[in-house]
Amino acid sequence: xxxxSTRGTRNRRTERxxxxxxxxxxxxxxxxxxxxxxxxxxIIRVLGYKSRNAVSNIEVGIEGLPAKRAYAWxxxxxxxxxxxxxxxxxxxxxxxxxxxxxxxEGGDRLTAAEGGLIAIYRKLPPKYQRRLREQxxxxxxxxxxxxxxxx
Numbered sequence: 525x526x527x528x529s530t531r532g533t534r535n536r537r538t539e540r541x542x543x544x545x546x547x548x549x550x551x552x553x554x555x556x557x558x559x560x561x562x563x564x565x566x567i568i569r570v571l572g573y574k575s576r577n578a579v580s581n582i583e584v585g586i587e588g589l590p591a592k593r594a595y596a597w598x599x600x601x602x603x604x605x606x607x608x609x610x611x612x613x614x615x616x617x618x619x620x621x622x623x624x625x626x627x628x629e630g631g632d633r634l635t636a637a638e639g640g641l642i643a644i645y646r647k648l649p650p651k652y653q654r655r656l657r658e659q660x661x662x663x664x665x666x667x668x669x670x671x672x673x674x675x
Contacts, residue, residue: 537614545614547585552611554583556601556621566646570600588612599650 537545557567564579571593573579581587589597589612598608603619610616645653 541614542588543585546582546588549589549612550583550585552619553589553597553601556603557583560602562600562646567600570646570650571596596650599654 557564564576564583567573567579568576578587582589591609591613594609594612595605598605601608602622607616607619611619645656648656
């Protein structure tokens with residue numbers, strides 16, 4: 525039909541679909557934040573939000589998590605960046621979640637030094653947190669190779 529166009533409407537979501545996505549993402553983010561032992565205040569500080577309302581609105585599904593901030597959120601929530609981005613944008617229905625590092629395994633208690641490291645880590649911006657995790661993995665590989673060499 526002349527003058528009518530369906531271009532651009534194929535990929536648009538209805539309001540119901542959009543709010544459903546926001547609620548699903550918000551519930552996931554809230555649960556993951558709690559698994560990691562993070563508060564909304566921690567998220568606000570690390571991601572630079574101006575008020576607690578912004579994070580709260582995302583968690584309850586009143587607002588969507590902005591796609592342009594998905595990678596920063598993924599870093600804070602210790603999730604694979606691309607998988608989380610696809611989840612936030614509705615391209616994927618779920619995110620495979622790695623085991624939360626915030627809680628000790630097997631009921632082991634953290635030493636004061638370990639607790640101190642975690643406290644410092646949580647104060648770092650996401651890009652430095654990611655770099656620190658990468659370096660820790662390198663140290664673990666070196667330690668494993670050293671043990672194998674001795675044994």
